[in-house]
Amino acid sequence: MERNVYISNMPLEKAQQLFAEKLQNCNWFSQDSENIPVKDALGRITAKPVMARRSSPHYVASAMDGVAVKSSSTFGATETNPIIIPSDEYLEVDTGDYVPKEYDAVIMVEDVNFLPEGIQIIKAAFPWQYIRSIGEDLVEGDMIIPSSTRIGPYELSSLITAGVDNVTVVKKIRVAIIPTGSELIEEAAPHMLPGEIVESNSYMLMSLCQEWGAIAIRHDIVIDDQLLIKQAVLDVLPDADLIVICSGSSAGREDYTSAVVSELGELLVHGLAIRPGKPAILGVIDQKPVIGVPGYPVSAQLIFSLLARPILYKKMGVAIPEDDQLNCSISKKIPSPMGVDEYVLVNVARIEDRLVAYPLNRGAGISSTLVKSDGVLHIARGQEGLEAGANCNIILNRSPQEIERTLITLGSHDLTIDFLIDILGKEHGVRLVSANVGSMGGIMALRRKETHFAGLHLLDYETGDYNTSYLQKYLPDQKWLLVNLVKRHQGLIVAPGNPLGIKNIQDLADKRVLYINRQKGAGTRILLDYLLKKANLHPSAINGYNREEYTHLAVAAAVKNDGCDTGLAVYASAKAMGLDFVPIAVERYDLCILADLVSPDQLDSLLAAIRSDEFKKQVNICGGYELDLCGQILYRHDL
């Protein structure tokens, strides 16, 4: 099969409309219903209105604990003229008891004086007082709930009360999901070959189906073979309402999905003017919709949500639950080409009275951005991106309440920040979102008031001190607090056994050694430059100086798995990966907190988490840190 480089560029709404019209013509949206026991119906959607089969109460009932009387026998009773009703003219009743026809009122037990000769009452009862009439709750024949209603806990118990034993509900829609790709494997293995990918998209899509109220059926992985993919589609077709083919929808050589759809049915769309998700496929086979979703997880999620969710809800007959939205200002410029609907995942936090949206890495291959994200920014086709600070509307995938209890920290990365995230969340109900922009990036974010606090380890070449001089220079007009989190060992990470025998910074100039660097502005990069300068080495002498990673763990991973021989990073990252470590320096890693941006409660929670035994315990397990300054306030900058 030859490369099909040119897929189309159809606007999203046009594709959605085309798809819906085609399915309408196929009569696909007509509902299938089934009759199920009411006690199994929680969460299901009614396909018909449900009428009460009996009245409740079905008899005249007492609404109180007390005595049933004939109201006329109480007329004239007052405190000064109590009336005694003999035992054969009243009936003791509890709430819900039947009140026989000869009585027409109930007197509360608190208002009755029980005497040997009968009951004494001091107030007349008016007719029908404290009596529940037949059908007060439900009347036989009354509509309890209309069609297209979700049966929740209240509906369920009301149906039982109304004598409804079976209920006609919308049949669950069946979605067949076929993962395709010769590179895919079913389970992660300890030693995976380069090029092997663990198949996980189908589980994400199945989980989405489950949350939307559909049933997902997963086919086994199918390798890139047009005949096998075709056979898989034919296999699932009879039992499925919707067929989803995962991956294989790009313009790569292994793109068989569109060919299979064309062969078995009608290919409606191949290629959308949307990013990510461009190579999406829409078609109809045997009057049933087929969606080809791209292989990258962020693309797969987006395409599935934009194209499967609306048709599933439409077929179920209920409105799509609307996500919460927030008006935010965007933290940085986002370019986007005209003519493309772009979707950018973001974090959101409140900074003083602003809600700020922080764009996440736009790589569609990064499943972890879906996990980290708080919502999505849609840049419409007619728009050409956003300037930093621009107003934008964020569609949330968390509750606004969760956003309100979020602290954000932009700055240098350290493993111990993860411990803070965990402790703050479980012990203090504070959600901490962390993004790694390096120490200098952190200082710039503080300066622009875009982060509540920042992790910093910036060495002052002249004083040998950390952070303070930088902060004094860049944040002269703000109130801030410098708190030590940890001191940490920096060193050269090497393969187990240190095969190249690297002992110090000088050894990096060895041409055999391939170095992996950190990004500009990272404290570790500054430390390296300082060490190189002290050693009289020029960066150009270091093989790999220009290749950058953004975290300590990523540096360690590059050494462990492929290509690189060494990189400067903290001890903990070497240990996490089972690598060796050549110690070079101990540095201070502090948090600079903007006093005006955090509430007193937030500050208390943050300091309590840093100073907690649990934090220290986790850090000590990790190794490579010193805690003698941990939690100490090193500097307070007031105005």
Add this chain to the structure above:
Amino acid sequence: MERNVYISNMPLEKAQQLFAEKLQNCNWFSQDSENIPVKDALGRITAKPVMARRSSPHYVASAMDGVAVKSSSTFGATETNPIIIPSDEYLEVDTGDYVPKEYDAVIMVEDVNFLPEGIQIIKAAFPWQYIRSIGEDLVEGDMIIPSSTRIGPYELSSLITAGVDNVTVVKKIRVAIIPTGSELIEEAAPHMLPGEIVESNSYMLMSLCQEWGAIAIRHDIVIDDQLLIKQAVLDVLPDADLIVICSGSSAGREDYTSAVVSELGELLVHGLAIRPGKPAILGVIDQKPVIGVPGYPVSAQLIFSLLARPILYKKMGVAIPEDDQLNCSISKKIPSPMGVDEYVLVNVARIEDRLVAYPLNRGAGISSTLVKSDGVLHIARGQEGLEAGANCNIILNRSPQEIERTLITLGSHDLTIDFLIDILGKEHGVRLVSANVGSMGGIMALRRKETHFAGLHLLDYETGDYNTSYLQKYLPDQKWLLVNLVKRHQGLIVAPGNPLGIKNIQDLADKRVLYINRQKGAGTRILLDYLLKKANLHPSAINGYNREEYTHLAVAAAVKNDGCDTGLAVYASAKAMGLDFVPIAVERYDLCILADLVSPDQLDSLLAAIRSDEFKKQVNICGGYELDLCGQILYRHDL
């Protein structure tokens, strides 16, 4: 056992606090966790942070379909000076393919010209372009999600990608629910005895547990016998984390719950200063919480939500999902005694720029108000109720979007309104909420702009016409539209075979005949008064004139099930209950729509639903209606 009339009146917060402290002391909130396969973990909550067990990608990967090259071999390539790279110096790659160590860049397929001697390129590749580094998505050892995190679709697939096969999650909390009461039966039967009640509360509480993420285990119904209830508690105790005893918690003679709790453990609270729900019980048995919930469904729901939900979420380690709230104005005065926390179920609709909350019947025995309600109004202990029009905060149990698409109709009741509700919901996405306040009540609601439209059947004694003269009198300054819905047969509903031989209005004066009337302001009541006057009968001549029901079906139910011999109502209600019908009159039932309160779209939907074939079909099946005017605009009142 003697009557224990005096239960305490503890403020809600005090009871919640006492309960939480006691459970804290019992160490009940400490989490139980379990290790489960990640593929079964959707919706579960992490008990520990989850770290990546492998990096993704675990190899240097191509980010594009194209060719892998050594970037240095491309330097200098331009449109005017293309470079040809021979076949043995590049490698064709697809997205996700491994890029071996000898290459350091990928060129997109669109930018490559394949020639027999190699590939021609016209632009230099910079180092590491379109190459995904190891761990770009996830790095081994990185925290993917912290503790106390709900595993959703994105988390699930990210965990699979990260090689996590098992995950430690919070064990589901087990809630044992014991329904008690000698009056309870398991299933509705065709001929239930007076005093028998279908047990349904336990299913509501079980469903709530399921929605909150707990497991509910239902015990069989236990009759009112202290020994048997005690035995039931002992039976469920070993396997339950929380024990809920339904009903039996009032001051009635059959109140054994508090006695059992005292005997087996510690009774903490019996009686709360809250309405409904006063007779709630809190206790601890064997270090486990016990809640006694009252028997009325609205009380049971409230007590369970206020007392079980917070402790369940606290034990699960996650925040209670916050319900949406709306600021509304209340449609009518709500008195409430000082010193009691009162909870009032309400409907909510937007009327022009106001959100109006309509209090529902406060009877705690009415399960259908839970179904109908959109939210709850909390009147705090320190407050003495609300005046009509007062501002109030409503905690919603529906989405604000659902509220926004709600139309409200206050007025006279007719069965055909249910068909409109059903058709508007499923065909037009309009939610119609109907409350029966009678025709005159409807006119008053229109006058106060509290309803979008009203169903009316008000006979003008002088002209013999319906509705128009009333509307002209009461709504002179508003724009309105009068649309006919149906013409309907009114008549006397009698038992099958008409045992008393009732033929006309005169027969109502027969002393053997017990009449059931409609409430004041109901069109049917006005019709009766008109007919009585024409027949020269005084209301006092009618036995039962003062006993009122609020709907046609309730009148029919009173005739069918107990006590009453006849009542004036529409044919459809007689038919629904299998009763006989003595025709008396045909009347017009119109809808008066306030033109300024409904949008053009809403008006279109409403008229389309009225004029639909489906509506007419349903009405004809019902019988007793005439449709010759259905959907006709009878009058337009413009200003």
